[in-house]
Amino acid sequence: MSTAADVGPRPARRRWSARALPYLILAPALVAELAVHIVPMLVGVFMSTLRLNQFSIRDWVNAPFVGLDNYVSVATLDSSVAAGLLRSFGVTVLFSVLAVLGEFLLGLAAAVALHRPFRGRAVLRTLFLVPFALPMFSSVITWMFMLQRDTGLVNTVLVDWLGLTDERPFWLVGQNSFVSLVVVAVWRTWPFAFLTITAGLQSIPTELYEAANVDGAGPWRRLFSITLPMLRPVNTVLLLVLFLWSFNDFNTPYLLFGQAAPAEAGLISLHIYQSSFVTWNFGLGSAMSVLMLLFLLVVTVGYLAVVNRRRDNG
Amino acid sequence: MRSRKGVAALVAGLGLSLGLAGCGSGGGADQTTTLTYWASNQAASQEQDKQILQPELDKFRQRTGITVEVEVIPWSDLLNRILAATSSGEGPDVVNIGNTWSASLQATGAFTAFDDATLAKVGGRDRFLASSLASTGAVGQPPASVPVYGLSYGLFYNKKLFAEAGITAPPSTWDELVTVATALTKPDQQRWGLGILGSSYTENAHFAYLLGRQHGAELFDGDTPRFDSPQMVAAVRQYVDLLATHEVVNPSNAEYLNDVQILSDFAAGKTAMVMIQNNAVANLRTIGMPEADYGVVPIPMTDPLPAGGKRVNSHVAGVNLGVFANSDNPGGAMTFVEFLTSPEEQKILNHAFGTLPVVPDAYTDPAFQTPTIETFRSVLADTAEPLPMIPQEAQFETLIGAALKDLLARAASGQPVDDATIHDKLATANEQMKSAG
Numbered sequence: 107m108s109t110a111a112d113v114g115p116r117p118a119r120r121r122w123s124a125r126a127l128p129y130l131i132l133a134p135a136l137v138a139e140l141a142v143h144i145v146p147m148l149v150g151v152f153m154s155t156l157r158l159n160q161f162s163i164r165d166w167v168n169a170p171f172v173g174l175d176n177y178v179s180v181a182t183l184d185s186s187v188a189a190g191l192l193r194s195f196g197v198t199v200l201f202s203v204l205a206v207l208g209e210f211l212l213g214l215a216a217a218v219a220l221h222r223p224f225r226g227r228a229v230l231r232t233l234f235l236v237p238f239a240l241p242m243f244s245s246v247i248t249w250m251f252m253l254q255r256d257t258g259l260v261n262t263v264l265v266d267w268l269g270l271t272d273e274r275p276f277w278l279v280g281q282n283s284f285v286s287l288v289v290v291a292v293w294r295t296w297p298f299a300f301l302t303i304t305a306g307l308q309s310i311p312t313e314l315y316e317a318a319n320v321d322g323a324g325p326w327r328r329l330f331s332i333t334l335p336m337l338r339p340v341n342t343v344l345l346l347v348l349f350l351w352s353f354n355d356f357n358t359p360y361l362l363f364g365q366a367a368p369a370e371a372g373l374i375s376l377h378i379y380q381s382s383f384v385t386w387n388f389g390l391g392s393a394m395s396v397l398m399l400l401f402l403l404v405v406t407v408g409y410l411a412v413v414n415r416r417r418d419n420g
Numbered sequence: 421m422r423s424r425k426g427v428a429a430l431v432a433g434l435g436l437s438l439g440l441a442g443c444g445s446g447g448g449a450d451q452t453t454t455l456t457y458w459a460s461n462q463a464a465s466q467e468q469d470k471q472i473l474q475p476e477l478d479k480f481r482q483r484t485g486i487t488v489e490v491e492v493i494p495w496s497d498l499l500n501r502i503l504a505a506t507s508s509g510e511g512p513d514v515v516n517i518g519n520t521w522s523a524s525l526q527a528t529g530a531f532t533a534f535d536d537a538t539l540a541k542v543g544g545r546d547r548f549l550a551s552s553l554a555s556t557g558a559v560g561q562p563p564a565s566v567p568v569y570g571l572s573y574g575l576f577y578n579k580k581l582f583a584e585a586g587i588t589a590p591p592s593t594w595d596e597l598v599t600v601a602t603a604l605t606k607p608d609q610q611r612w613g614l615g616i617l618g619s620s621y622t623e624n625a626h627f628a629y630l631l632g633r634q635h636g637a638e639l640f641d642g643d644t645p646r647f648d649s650p651q652m653v654a655a656v657r658q659y660v661d662l663l664a665t666h667e668v669v670n671p672s673n674a675e676y677l678n679d680v681q682i683l684s685d686f687a688a689g690k691t692a693m694v695m696i697q698n699n700a701v702a703n704l705r706t707i708g709m710p711e712a713d714y715g716v717v718p719i720p721m722t723d724p725l726p727a728g729g730k731r732v733n734s735h736v737a738g739v740n741l742g743v744f745a746n747s748d749n750p751g752g753a754m755t756f757v758e759f760l761t762s763p764e765e766q767k768i769l770n771h772a773f774g775t776l777p778v779v780p781d782a783y784t785d786p787a788f789q790t791p792t793i794e795t796f797r798s799v800l801a802d803t804a805e806p807l808p809m810i811p812q813e814a815q816f817e818t819l820i821g822a823a824l825k826d827l828l829a830r831a832a833s834g835q836p837v838d839d840a841t842i843h844d845k846l847a848t849a850n851e852q853m854k855s856a857g
Contacts, residue, residue, distance in 0.1 A: 186851035255672040279829035366822035384818040
């Protein structure tokens with residue numbers, strides 16, 4: 107027979123370990139998050155206050171402190187630095203809007219089309235996921251070859267096979283480079299939208315569609331009155347993620363155009379890279395990165411606030 | 421200051437605690453018997469570079485007991501990798517650098533200075549060609565690197581296409597170059613007079629420089645950039661006009677990025693002439709074009725030169741060897757540099773890569789006594805000038821090179837490129853350069 111004194115400490119120990127367990131499980135993720143995101147971000151903010159170039163990069167921690175000078179350079183509107191950044195910002199916003207729109211619409215169309223079971227559905231689903239599953243480097247490099255003016259597949263199809271135009275257009279330099287960038291980005295990322303919306307569709311009760319059918323609702327009515335409203339929580343997050351990915355996209359333009367992207371396709375991430383690594387002005391590049399981070403924070407918070415208010419009002 | 425060190429310590433500590441700290445330079449257990457070497461991509465592929473280098477590295481190991489771990493790095497990544505190594509302190513022992521970066525990288529302080537005592541360890545100042553040794557760092561300072569492969573520009577022409585068109589001699593002036601190129605251009609047969617690498621910022625910058633010098637341009641007044649001078653506008657105009665006005669360049673060349681593209685066209689007879697550096701000899705060999713099928717002459721210059729113009733038709737191009745100051749094996753690194761720059765290795769490596777030896781003693785080899793080599797050697801000795809050996813040189817190449825890329829793309833798309841457009845582009849590059857400080 108045990109007394110109260112015997113059993114007293116055990117529940118306390120159990121309580122402590124039960125309380126610690128979630129933190130222990132979280133710890134590796136927390137440390138990884140600190141190492142991969144938080145600390146580099148803080149270091150970036152610190153670097154944005156330094157005059158960091160070839161003279162100071164070796165002992166960068168002791169580079170001359172310049173306070174907010176780098177931010178002043180970026181914000182001085184009549185300077186070439188600010189003009190370049192502003193132009194790049196405009197290109198990036200347009201690119202992000204078009205890319206998100208394309209990715210979302212393609213993903214939605216494919217997910218809805220493949221929602222009802224039919225023969226060969228699994229094969230199509232697998233096929234649709236291929237662009238997302240391919241290593242980014244190989245897929246974008248393949249696009250680069252396909253977009254070459256003389257020997258690329260795109261011009262072979264458009265000019266030689268279909269005869270749509272007499273002149274062979276450029277896709278990697280000049281104005282069309284923006285079109286190429288959007289197409290490649292949409293091609294690469296739309297399967298993610300497809301995957302997410304497909305998962306979301308599984309949670310919509312089939313009774314709703316059956317009832318709508320009984321009421322004589324057509325496919326468009328079912329889409330706008332059942333599918334999209336029911337997918338709203340999923341789409342809220344999906345659109346935000348797609349926008350952040352597009353706005354931050356560095357790999358697609360870098361692999362497609364190399365270090366010096368055409369001005370028409372000069373996304374902000376590449377612009378920051380050029381400011382940092384091309385002109386060896388890492389302080390200025392960091393200041394631009396911090397401003398971009400703040401912009402994306404404002405967009406994210408604003409977007410979620412608007413969406414949540416609508417949901418609450420609804 | 422203490423707080424900054426605190427941040428650094430935090431970052432370093434976190435990195436260590438996560439096991440993220442990279443391997444130290446040298447990387448091996450015994451730091452006196454291993455070296456890490458970052459080689460630039462000189463051959464047609466990185467794999468081929470390794471195949472050429474490995475027997476020599478094995479020879480070095482047999483002689484010294486030092487194992488060299490080589491990594492061949494493409495030119496597009498090399499500068500970034502060096503900068504990352506500079507800031508982190510984690511890099512190779514020995515590295516190839518583009519010789520035009522010498523002064524920029526010297527300013528970082530990350531490289532061992534080759535003062536007279538250090539130079540003596542690698543054969544002394546007299547071992548090297550004076551022109552190549554001029555591109556190793558800022559004037560008045562000990563070199564931050566020593567030359568290993570010599571390069572200069574030349575005009576390659578297809579003998580068969582010339583004979584078919586009844587052209588008996590290669591062009592000797594810029595006007596003749598344009599005339600000959602015009603005669604050889606047959607767009608309906610997919611053949612063009614001249615090939616250029618319109619999307620390569622380094623090539624663009626080199627041509628802006630050498631044509632600029634022919635127009636009398638000074639790129640820098642001290643440290644102040646002068647990219648938008650009337651002379652530079654005229655020089656860039658001269659280059660862009662090959663595509664825009666004379667139409668002797670395939671517009672598709674505006675998106676060409678690497679040597680293989682331009683040389684494949686040349687070997688296939690789609691392009692009659694190319695202006696390129698002498699390592700093209702080895703690449704043409706790999707592509708399958710025998711040396712007897714083409715000739716090489718110095719790039720023709722405008723005759724007479726504009727007022728104040730200089731007879732410059734190449735920069736002192738080439739590849740240098742740098743030794744990281746924080747190498748764990750500085751003695752071994754210097755032994756390795758001495759080995760690579762010895763006449764014996766110079767003959768083997770430069771022959772394999774199609775480059776020029778940077779030590780006079782290597783030229784006794786019959787392999788370097790061909791007319792082609794003699795042309796490049798005379799260009800390097802007589803009409804080549806080092807790019808400005810100032811810390812901002814790397815920025816100059818990237819900014820001007822990118823500006824020309826845009827201008828060539830405009831011209832290729834059929835948009836007008838006038839003096840005002842060129843001036844605007846160069847002025848923007850000038851502003852960016854100033855902002856970089």
